[in-house]
Amino acid sequence: MLQVDIDSTRTFEAVSLAIECCQCTVHSDMHLYTILVAIFWCGSVDSRKIRGISSSYKRFYREKKSYLCLDGSKIIPFEQVNDDYCDCEDGSDEPGTSACPGGRFYCTNLGFRPRYIPSSRVNDGICDCCDASDEYNSHTRCQNSCRNLGQRERAAVEGQMRNLDEGLRLKQQLIEEGVLLWREKQAQLRDLQQVAEDLQIRLEGHRRRTQGADRLKELQAGDNDAQTLTKWKSGITQKNNTVSSVFQVLDSNKDGSLTADEIQAKVFIQDQEQGLSQDEAMALLGGRHQMNLALFQLTLWDSLRAGDRLKIKGAHGTQGSLGGEETHIKAVDREWEASDMKKLEDAYDTVNMEISDLQRKLTTDYGADREFLFLNSQCYQLKVYEYTYTLCPFSEVTQKSTTGTEVSLGRWGMWSGKPDSQYSHMMYENGEPCWQGGARSTVVTLTCGTETTLQSVKEPSKCQYIMDFQTPVACQPMPKQQGIHSEL
Incomplete structure (x- = not known):
């Protein structure tokens, strides 16, 4: 019995014979079997083709x-x-x-x-x-093996989808944390700016007092003309009537000078029952036994205004006010010594550096929802053979050898992704010069993952590095598929 395997190779001659058979005229029943076979071949031609x-x-x-x-x-x-x-x-x-x-x-x-x-x-x-x-x-x-391959691929896709869902969930948490961190940094900036302003006022006051004291010494040591000194004192008195009023309140016996006893009688420490001690009063007078108006204006007056611990009693020995308003005289602290002036200047410079650093951080692009903000001030390491690579996002990339030598592979430059995926790549530029070449640079590719880790480091060309950095904030929702044509 003739059997036809439709999946086997058919020669061109066999096909031609089958076609001719299909077109012939049947003259005898003896050819019926042959005709049926030919028809079967004719029906299977299209499948072969x-x-x-x-x-x-x-x-x-x-x-x-x-x-x-x-x-x-x-x-x-x-x-x-x-x-x-x-x-x-x-x-x-x-x-x-x-x-x-x-x-x-x-x-x-x-x-x-x-x-x-x-x-x-x-x-x-x-x-x-x-x-x-x-x-x-x-x-x-x-x-x-298509069925088994399909099952494995579907399982892998399902695993990727679960990781994507988890990554998106973690990303949302990091976005919310980023919002709180952003507000915290803004509040910190405002506080630092207020501290800087206060320090600046204190520094300016200290400089004025120092300049006044130096001027007074020059007048007292280099000019013995009483008329010139009196004229200078008169000018200060006319310039500030408030200073004169406070001086008159403190000058109980109206002899034109202040003593430690008069300071003790008129000045008290706020929120404390006891008055000033003899030593504290002498300290306010700068160690002197008495002080005139001119010296008071240049030294004690500014010192009293600089603090917030002292108040002046009224003319009758009770807490009162000058000119109808309560006068608060600020305390004199030992920080106004010459050595403390340097401390104030150092503190002022430090605060301004912190302000500049915060302003730089707050003007950095951390993504549309500031989702990358949490990476700031963080560093991630990966050891590859004899080198340890460190990525500090928005700062620098370094390479450290086993001998301890550290090389900069680039400093934060910009986001370098394509317009439709701007936040997929980071560019770090202007690293240390490469031997017989330009400066080192690194491109960091961000990929979706449930953890934030540095995955790999490669050097495809001399002193040009590529890093794979995995983090949940790089996860993006799957786009809606409009139809796939896998054949073209």
Whole structure:
């Protein structure tokens, strides 16, 4: 009994014979069996013709008298399609054979991902398609592994989706933490600016007192003309009537000078029951036994205004006010000594540096939702062979050898991703000069992950580095798919 294997290779002569059989006239019942076989062959021709073709191209390979090459360069008899001879320049007439050098064979791979392979791999004894369709006429026995591959791929995709969901959840948490951190830094900046302003006022007051004291010494030591000194004192009195009023309140006996006893009688410490001691009063007078108005204006008056611990009693010995308003006289602290002036200046410089650093941080681009803010002031390390690489986002990238030598691979420059994914790459520039080359630089690629870690470091070209940095804030929602054409 004749059996026909529709999946085996059919020679061109056999196909031609089958076609002729289909068109002949039956003259005898003895030929009935032959006719049935021929009809079966005729019905299977189309199946042979379209091997290696995707469903979207099948319309070009329907059974007809002629075939037009897909590039439009030639028309050939349809019998020459898949006849193991390349007729079309684009190789489109041999989708199921290896006859054309640039041809492609389509693997349907039902249950997995369809794909194209070079037609040179057809019947080469190696299973390239998971459905084994590329080895239809070879001695290699290929098993259909598409189902298992599809299951593994779907499991991997599901795992990636779970990681993505977890990454997006962590990203939202980091965004919320970033908002709080941003507000905290703004409040910190305002506090530092207020501290800087207070320090500046205190420094200016101290400088004025120092300059006044130096001027007074010059007048007392270098000018013995009483008239000149009196004129200078008179000018100060006219300049500030408030100073004169306070002096008169403190000068109980109206002799034009203040003593320790008068200071004790008029000045008291706020929120304390006891008055000033003799030593404290002498300290306010600068160690002197008495002080006139001019000296009071240049020294004690500014010192009293600088503090917030002391108040002046009214003319009758009770807490009162000068000019109808309560006068608060600020205390004199030992910080106004010459050595403490340097401390104030150092503190002022330190605060201003902190302000500048905070302002720089607050003007940095941390993403649309400031999701990358948490990376600031953080550093991540990875050891690769004899080197330890350190990435400090928004600061610097360094390389440290086992000998302890550290080299800068670039300082924070900018976000360097494409317009549709701006925050996917970081650029660090102007690192230490490379031997016989330019400055070192590093590009950091950010990828989605449930942890924030430095994954890999490579040097594809001399002194040009690439880092893979994984973090949840790099996770992005999957776009809605509008349709996928895997064949083109």
